[in-house]
Amino acid sequence: MPVRTGVIGVGLMGAEHARLLTDAVSGSEVAAVFDVDPERAEAVAAASGARVFDDPMVLIKDDSIDAVLIASADKTHEQFVLACLAAGKPVLCEKPLTPDVAGSIRIVAAEVELGRRLVTVGFMRRYDPGYADLKAALRSGDLGQALLLRCVHRNAASVPVPSAVLISGSAVHEIDIARWLLDEELVSVTVHCPRRSSNSGDTQDPMLLVFASASGVLVDVEVFLNAGYGYDVRCELVAESGTVLLDSPAPTVRRAAGSLARAVPGDWRQRFTEAYRRELQDWVDAVAAGEPPRGASAWDGYAATVMADAGIRALDTGRTQDAVPRDQPALYR
């Protein structure tokens, strides 16, 4: 029996998840779809033969649905994740888990109360082969201790957004991947604001964030939403006896008209397709086996939200901010 998934929210990302669950993940079926835009829901449902629901809470409770994927607006995540926990259903929620710290605390508390892990947060980079290589290099011990992590996060273009979205929507990936790579918490953040791009309206774009980890590693992150030329994510680990660079991967190099070129992906769906596919396959496999999920947990989602929140305070105040997460409950250790 395939795992029958209900997808809530089928905008850009939800539609991509539905496509991957249908075409690229084995043992899975998109059985139900909800979206605030019924036409969008119909279009995605038609491609997978799914049923369209007009109430997401009814979809979550429906006996024919084994697991739920949430890719709706950030502010709706909490109510849907809590409803999945109440229904005892595994749920994969797109990042951020919630836009606010209080919402993430309520989700963690509900899962701890339930006593078993059902929530996964869509920090898909943990499944990217390049980041896995970086982590393996650090773990091998051959490079000595990590000293710096230098990250670049550029989007080709963005609709106008408040400056805080560079942190809550984009840098939040860097926060999660730094915690995962270094295997420790980030404890403080400073935000530097260079000249704004004339392509970015009133938004502080680009932005430079510097995080410190508990053991003293510095993580610098450039976020630039209107970089113009494409989607570019890089990460260089600087350690005591060497460095490892994760560059924008392109399978081919083109030589033509006197130049040498590698294509740059248009957006994150192209850059991270394999990571999304692996994340979904792993999730579906765990659901099918009745095992706890292996991706980022509700606790990881909470920790990322705490740090993003500190980043937004640092942006607003111009001062370094500490992030102080609560004690980690035993369920997540």
Ligand code: ISE
């Ligand atoms: C977008 O919302 C995402 O989630 C992407 O993964 C991120 O890289 C991008 O910067 C965001 O705008």
